[in-house]
Amino acid sequence: MKQTDLKNIFSHYRERAPTIFKNKELLTERFSPGNILHRDPQINQLARIVAPAVGGEKISNTFIFGTVGTGKTLVTRHVTAELEKESPAIKTLYINCKMKRVSDTEYRLLAELVRALGGSVPATGLPTDQVYTRFFSLLEQQKKTTVLILDEVDNIIKNIGDDVLYSLLRVNQDLHDAHLSLIGISNDVQFTDGLDPRVKSSLSEEEIIFPPYNATQLQDILLQRTAEAFQEGVLDRGVVAKAAALAAQEHGDARKALDLLRVAGEVVERQGGQKVLIDHIDSASQKLDTDRTTEVLRTQPKQSLAVLASIITLSGDHGVQTGDVLSVYEKIAASRGLKVLTQRRISDLINELDMLGIISSRVVSKGRYGRTREIRVMLDPALLDKTRKILEENYLLDRLGRFS
DNA sequence: AGTCCACAGGAAGGGCAGGCGA
């Protein structure tokens, strides 16, 4: 392509009148509306819990539950931001524990906390207790009531265990001029069941539950945003209702509903269309699913892709067994110059693919013929096709979907 | 009732890379 062509493309984008979106930002989860709909009880409950901080008192540790896209993070950040405005002696820290390299080890979590308080910690190298000490001394220096929001806190338990939480919950015993309170947010209602009882009781001094939105509530939320997000008259009749209905089927997920509208708008924009129709919501729904999976696959290590290639090669109407996967994997890895990993490691890689939702596996006993895992590929035909292409790009399968 | 299969999956630790502090 000539450079002049590039210039044309860019200037076309700059000069053309916006046809679909007025402000796309309103359809992203980064945007926080001034008025949060259908969450008054939860906002009031949380406000009452954190209010004592204004008077310099320590506030109760709080646990917030609710499925994805029910406004937990939005409400928590809204209330704590308002709280911060009330007094200069209050500071809130927000940590998203689901982010990679944040809560996968104790060291990283503590390093993240230190950074949030304005300190610095190397990515690796220090003994963990030194990072603890840095965190405590920074807290003490602040002389403030600090509210620590741990979003998706279940990831900490999964990756590190509950010792860190226990230490964080006890930190007030060593602080003189400061307080630390925790707000834990989780999608998984059952995750506290396995917690150390001491952690469980001090983390859930207060609990707030966020129920899923129903289709009508989702529609209200979408309408609140679409007026400013889209140009006038762009959305065809029934588009908002369709997006709300689809998202309501998926556990009342408002984020999903907003994504559907945004992606549908982007599809129309790219096609040079003028109007978002109901069909575009369906295409958006498919595109969201595909994008998520292909993104996950592209970031997988080669060994993991080699295991997936083995599973796909073997998969048919019946489930595939670990032993078969292993022998095909060994052939693929050896012929591609990869180091051939042991069965133990392959077992873990199969588990990881399962957690990513790419395959589904369950342990079955075949009696005299041993215990194994039965593995099935969980991709629809279109996605499977894309997956094969990614495996081809990595030279793990040929164009016919074989490994030889 | 006992045996045995084909693994699952926990525990411990090796080896390497990256980084700190003396």
Add this chain to the structure above:
DNA sequence: TCGCCTGCCCTTCCTGTGGACT
């Protein structure tokens, strides 16, 4: 530079397990 510490990926060793078979 060296000793120490952590993260990460992996191996080795081991115990546990459900159900068909004897």
